[in-house]
Amino acid sequence: xxxxxxxxxxxxxxxxxxxxxxxxxxxxxxxxxxxxxxxxxxxxxxxxxxxxxxxxxxxxxxxxxxxxxxxxxxxxxxxxxxxxxxxxxxxxxxxxxxxxxxxxxxxx
Amino acid sequence: xxxxxxxxxxxxxxxxxxxxxxxxxxxxxxxxxxxxxxxxxxxxxxxxxxxxxxxxxxxxxxxxxxxxxxxxxxxxxxxxxxxxxxxxxxxxxxxxxxxxxxxxxxxxxxxxx
Numbered sequence: 001x002x003x004x005x006x007x008x009x010x011x012x013x014x015x016x017x018x019x020x021x022x023x024x025x026x027x028x029x030x031x032x033x034x035x036x037x038x039x040x041x042x043x044x045x046x047x048x049x050x051x052x053x054x055x056x057x058x059x060x061x062x063x064x065x066x067x068x069x070x071x072x073x074x075x076x077x078x079x080x081x082x083x084x085x086x087x088x089x090x091x092x093x094x095x096x097x098x099x100x101x102x103x104x105x106x107x108x
Numbered sequence: 109x110x111x112x113x114x115x116x117x118x119x120x121x122x123x124x125x126x127x128x129x130x131x132x133x134x135x136x137x138x139x140x141x142x143x144x145x146x147x148x149x150x151x152x153x154x155x156x157x158x159x160x161x162x163x164x165x166x167x168x169x170x171x172x173x174x175x176x177x178x179x180x181x182x183x184x185x186x187x188x189x190x191x192x193x194x195x196x197x198x199x200x201x202x203x204x205x206x207x208x209x210x211x212x213x214x215x216x217x218x219x220x221x
Contacts, residue, residue: 031208033208035210041214041215042198042212042213042214043198043212045203045208045209045211048209050208087151087152089210094140094159094165095154096142096154097154098144098151098152098153098154100151101150
């Protein structure tokens with residue numbers, strides 16, 4: 001089967017850097033992606049790693065190590081609007097399976 | 109660009125009543141389509157996916173069913189709702205047929221009383 005683990009909550013202060021880790025177990029793996037979801041809204045795509053290494057998109061970066069079945073999302077220069085839930089997800093075959101999500105609280 | 113329409117946006121249904129949620133996709137052809145459910149404060153659970161008209165794969169045995177009568181239409185149904193069916197139902201497809209990015213509709217929030 002497939003499973004993902006990520007912390008349930010993370011708290012950080014405005015302007016800081018925060019890292020959200022994700023470990024996974026799967027057979028048949030295409031890549032690891034990250035999504036952001038604000039309360040009441042639909043998830044929106046942040047990044048996708050098909051290969052090992054770091055992908056950078058503005059203030060957000062995502063990392064994947066396939067040999068370690070591990071990835072992380074790095075958020076820099078945190079802003080209050082970054083307070084949301086963040087989900088890692090693995091794609092294999094036709095399916096994308098999501099982790100339970102990490103709730104990020106950004107404090108002033 | 110792709111757009112996903114879902115309706116109704118919100119509904120409250122009694123236990124034992126039927127359900128029909130609709131999803132239509134614009135701006136792409138022959139998309140892989142997905143139904144996810146999210147319970148309050150939880151992650152997204154994959155319910156069904158479809159790679160073409162009439163082709164449905166079920167991920168979780170339950171009292172829900174899905175159908176794909178047209179290329180860009182995906183329907184989630186139930187004959188008799190349970191309390192546990194309450195949740196936020198999201199329809200999704202891959203952005204531009206790429207494997208990496210799922211694009212979601214705005215969702216249908218179902219409360220079963």
